[in-house]
Amino acid sequence: MTTLPLEDYNIYVGDCWEAFNGFLADSHYSKVFVIVDENTEQLCLPKLKAHCPTLLEAQLIRVTAGEQHKNIESCQHIWSTMMAAKADRKALTVNLGGGVIGDMGGFCASTFKRGMDFVQVPTTLLSQVDASIGGKLGIDFADVKNSVGLFANPKAVFVLPNFLETLSARELRSGFAEIIKHALIADHRQWMSLLQEEDLQQIAWEQVIVHSLGIKQRVVEEDPFERGLRKALNFGHTIGHAVESQALHSDDPLLHGEAIAVGMVAELFLSHKVLGLPLEKVQQATDYLLTHYGRRRIDLSNPALLLSLMRNDKKNEGGKINFSLLPELGQVQVNQTCEEALILESLNFYQDSCHQPTNAR
Amino acid sequence: MTTLPLEDYNIYVGDCWEAFNGFLADSHYSKVFVIVDENTEQLCLPKLKAHCPTLLEAQLIRVTAGEQHKNIESCQHIWSTMMAAKADRKALTVNLGGGVIGDMGGFCASTFKRGMDFVQVPTTLLSQVDASIGGKLGIDFADVKNSVGLFANPKAVFVLPNFLETLSARELRSGFAEIIKHALIADHRQWMSLLQEEDLQQIAWEQVIVHSLGIKQRVVEEDPFERGLRKALNFGHTIGHAVESQALHSDDPLLHGEAIAVGMVAELFLSHKVLGLPLEKVQQATDYLLTHYGRRRIDLSNPALLLSLMRNDKKNEGGKINFSLLPELGQVQVNQTCEEALILESLNFYQDSCHQPTNAR
Numbered sequence: 001m002t003t004l005p006l007e008d009y010n011i012y013v014g015d016c017w018e019a020f021n022g023f024l025a026d027s028h029y030s031k032v033f034v035i036v037d038e039n040t041e042q043l044c045l046p047k048l049k050a051h052c053p054t055l056l057e058a059q060l061i062r063v064t065a066g067e068q069h070k071n072i073e074s075c076q077h078i079w080s081t082m083m084a085a086k087a088d089r090k091a092l093t094v095n096l097g098g099g100v101i102g103d104m105g106g107f108c109a110s111t112f113k114r115g116m117d118f119v120q121v122p123t124t125l126l127s128q129v130d131a132s133i134g135g136k137l138g139i140d141f142a143d144v145k146n147s148v149g150l151f152a153n154p155k156a157v158f159v160l161p162n163f164l165e166t167l168s169a170r171e172l173r174s175g176f177a178e179i180i181k182h183a184l185i186a187d188h189r190q191w192m193s194l195l196q197e198e199d200l201q202q203i204a205w206e207q208v209i210v211h212s213l214g215i216k217q218r219v220v221e222e223d224p225f226e227r228g229l230r231k232a233l234n235f236g237h238t239i240g241h242a243v244e245s246q247a248l249h250s251d252d253p254l255l256h257g258e259a260i261a262v263g264m265v266a267e268l269f270l271s272h273k274v275l276g277l278p279l280e281k282v283q284q285a286t287d288y289l290l291t292h293y294g295r296r297r298i299d300l301s302n303p304a305l306l307l308s309l310m311r312n313d314k315k316n317e318g319g320k321i322n323f324s325l326l327p328e329l330g331q332v333q334v335n336q337t338c339e340e341a342l343i344l345e346s347l348n349f350y351q352d353s354c355h356q357p358t359n360a361r
Numbered sequence: 362m363t364t365l366p367l368e369d370y371n372i373y374v375g376d377c378w379e380a381f382n383g384f385l386a387d388s389h390y391s392k393v394f395v396i397v398d399e400n401t402e403q404l405c406l407p408k409l410k411a412h413c414p415t416l417l418e419a420q421l422i423r424v425t426a427g428e429q430h431k432n433i434e435s436c437q438h439i440w441s442t443m444m445a446a447k448a449d450r451k452a453l454t455v456n457l458g459g460g461v462i463g464d465m466g467g468f469c470a471s472t473f474k475r476g477m478d479f480v481q482v483p484t485t486l487l488s489q490v491d492a493s494i495g496g497k498l499g500i501d502f503a504d505v506k507n508s509v510g511l512f513a514n515p516k517a518v519f520v521l522p523n524f525l526e527t528l529s530a531r532e533l534r535s536g537f538a539e540i541i542k543h544a545l546i547a548d549h550r551q552w553m554s555l556l557q558e559e560d561l562q563q564i565a566w567e568q569v570i571v572h573s574l575g576i577k578q579r580v581v582e583e584d585p586f587e588r589g590l591r592k593a594l595n596f597g598h599t600i601g602h603a604v605e606s607q608a609l610h611s612d613d614p615l616l617h618g619e620a621i622a623v624g625m626v627a628e629l630f631l632s633h634k635v636l637g638l639p640l641e642k643v644q645q646a647t648d649y650l651l652t653h654y655g656r657r658r659i660d661l662s663n664p665a666l667l668l669s670l671m672r673n674d675k676k677n678e679g680g681k682i683n684f685s686l687l688p689e690l691g692q693v694q695v696n697q698t699c700e701e702a703l704i705l706e707s708l709n710f711y712q713d714s715c716h717q718p719t720n721a722r
Binding site for chain 2: 225
């Protein structure tokens with residue numbers, strides 16, 4: 001087990017049941033809630049109960065799996081359950097699930113009676129590397145991702161790579177996109193190392209997760225409230241979030257990492273155009289992303305909608321669309337704005353790349 | 362004008378339009394929203410616009426007046442309006458109204474895209490003396506007052522006693538209850554001075570408000586997140602909130618201060634029983650409260666409901682009902698628990714007192 005000490009709390013990565021039991025024993029909470037969805041109730045909760053006997057008495061709060069349920073109605077269900085159980089502010093919420101449960105459960109805990117403690121037990125790769133640091137909590141509102149929420153830190157995060165065995169290959173790949181992003185914005189050596197990874201099933205996860213969390217930690221601790229530097233983490237997300245939002249209600253929704261992979265390809269192109277990232281580097285990273293994430297066409301029939309979704313991103317100010325772009329692989333510059341025509345060109349670059357033969361990796 | 366400097370922001374009390382205009386000119390917000398209800402739109406907004414010309418371009422967000430609209434549906438309306446206006450995190454919300462607008466507008470601003478700035482322009486006496494300090498924001502949920510919310514401070518508070526002219530005598534009295542409470546828990550001299558006030562219409566408000574805010578400031582700054590001492594402010598509120606919640610959906614709802622006046626009488630009785638507050642002091646304060654607030658009978662037909670509402674109060678821990686009681690007028694002790702039978706006795710004391718002739722003041 002590796003312990004990553006942050007300013008306000010610890011992240012435990014690996015076989016960390018003992019740390020979890022120690023935390024529970026030291027804390028004397030008046031009541032414990034465990035938020036699950038149908039997947040984590042079936043696949044992860046039995047392990048949690050087997051390793052943490054005090055949680056046998058915890059009260060379950062069930063929400064429906066899926067990003068489309070990360071909404072105010074689910075919050076009302078969570079708050080109602082807490083209220084019916086007469087929970088006080090000395091209760092604890094354990095969020096056992098992926099990003100939806102972590103973001104929404106943390107938001108509900110932080111706002112119930114103006115704030116009870118919560119811990120994150122992320123069960124997807126995405127939530128293990130992305131949602132464990134940064135204190136971003138919230139829900140989707142009016143079809144805009146994470147548009148209602150707040151910043152608050154958990155009391156602890158327990159990352160159990162064993163839970164990754166419960167994921168489909170597709171979900172695992174989705175989470176891997178954030179690991180790729182962390183390398184691309186901040187660590188060229190890690191990027192070269194990821195290029196060698198052929199098979200996600202064979203990765204030594206504890207080590208890769210700890211490394212990726214370390215990158216995010218450095219960025220977030222310099223800018224906890226996303227005033228500046230932290231926008232570095234937004235690489236791939238301005239376009240990725242818009243593509244994800246557009247696909248949310250389609251027949252074929254994208255997983256977050258899949259959308260971010262699309263966004264990273266388009267924003268690699270923007271990085272070339274705006275900051276002079278060498279074209280062969282764009283091509284190298286694009287080939288890698290397309291190989292891992294498939295050549296999935298995106299719907300470009302309504303570019304005005306996509307641009308409008310980008311304009312609604314939280315990082316924007318004064319109506320301009322804000323990007324974090326790469327002058328080199330492993331480096332990032334925040335607060336880059338692009339003309340709409342260039343943004344559309346970058347989406348076409350993605351679409352065209354899907355038709356090109358991939359260069360040998 | 363008096364400026365009360367707090368740790369994070371200033372409260373301006375008096376004729377503070379110039380301070381408001383200075384704040385707006387210095388801040389460069391990308392957009393300004395003004396939240397109003399039908400009363401403040403008619404009675405207060407014209408003055409705001411007349412004195413702050415830059416606010417002529419602000420976007421109004423209208424909510425329906427009344428505690429029963431301090432709910433998640435109203436929040437959805439506020440967030441939707443902000444979203445439709447493509448607001449970013451550099452926008453500002455001006456909450457022009459009483460506690461409902463201040464608490465709910467502050468909550469919505471603090472959670473929109475994880476937080477935009479807001480300023481409070483409280484228009485009722487209650488919100489001027491109570492909601493200006495402490496950072497408590499939120500809404501009612503599942504019939505429990507303020508059960509969803511968070512702590513966040515405004516950028517500034519502008520208290521204009523002139524707005525009190527827009528209030529009915531009943532609303533003015535309601536706000537006065539918090540001024541009485543501040544004196545009873547912390548300032549015997551101020552309590553003696555309030556005993557001399559016969560006519561609320563004749564009070565020199567700027568001075569009384571500044572004094573009352575000073576008491577609250579001292580309590581809150583010692584305990585910003587309500588871990589201990591701040592519970593002092595809860596005097597009258599454990600029972601008062603329950604009485605208020607019960608009456609919320611009745612034909613004859615109580616204003617907040619009216620419910621707190623009931624709660625203070627009952628908790629004066631508890632103070633006598635638990636901490637030995639002399640009975641003649643209980644009688645003195647009870648007479649004063651009944652004279653100001655009328656002899657309004659409360660519904661005691663369902664004591665289990667009232668106790669259940671008290672148990673749901675945020676300050677409770679581990680299922681016990683928590684009180685802040687007075688060993689002397691002008692002093693307070695927090696974390697006092699009472700048996701249910703005694704609590705019911707205190708409610709009967711209130712009810713019986715309504716039948717007694719008032720002693721001369």
